Amino acid sequence: KQEVTQIPAALSVPEGENLVLNCSFTDSAIYNLQWFRQDPGKGLTSLLLIQSSQREQTSGRLNASLDKSSGRSTLYIAASQPGDSATYLCARVDAGAGSYQLTFGKGTKLSVIP
C-alpha cells in the first residue's frame, strides 16, 4: 500500500508570513499529485493538481511543486492570511486495475494568527 506523509500535523504562523507545507511519499512512480484544502465541517476543495510530467503549478498565492525523484511535494503559501486557516491534504494518484486511485495524507492543520 502506498504511503503519504504530511509533517507537521499542525502549524501556527503569524499573518503575512510565507510558509511551506510538506508532503512525502514512498515509490516515485506516481501518476500525479493533488493538493486539497478542508475547512472544519466541510468537504475537500481542490487547490492544485500537478501532472506527472510537470514540476509545479501556481494559483494566486499558492505554488505547489513535485519532485518525484526525492518523493516530495511542497505547497508554498505566500503572504498568509487568517482566511488560509484550514487543514491542507495532499494525495498521490496511482494507476490501478481499471482506474486511478488516490492515497491521502492525514493533513497539516494550519492556523494563521492575525
Next chain:
Amino acid sequence: NAGVTQTPKFQVLKTGQSMTLQCAQDMNHEYMSWYRQDPGMGLRLIHYSVGAGITDQGEVPNGYNVSRSTTEDFPLRLLSAAPSQTSVYFCASRLGMAGELFFGEGSRLTVL
C-alpha cells in the same frame, strides 16, 4: 452548476438499521467514489465507479453497497448499520481517468 451534492448532511441510526446516502453530480463526470473520513485514519476509499453500470471495491468496502444506474447518481447503502460505521462520508467525482477530484460537503453519520 451545483457540483457534487450529498444528502442527508446528518443522520443518526440505531445498530442494525439500513439507510442510503445519496450523491449526485451535474458535471457529467464518469468517475465517482465514496470515502469515509475518521480521526487519525484519514480518508479511505469505500467504493468507486468508472461509469454507469460499473462499480468496484475500494479499501474498506465491507458493510456497504453501491450501484450506478445513471452517470449523475451514485448512492451508498449501509445494509445493517454498526457503530464502527460512525464516520463522515464524502462523495467525490472527476472527469476522465486522473483528472481533478471534486468533493461533496459530506454526510455525518452516527450509529448508536
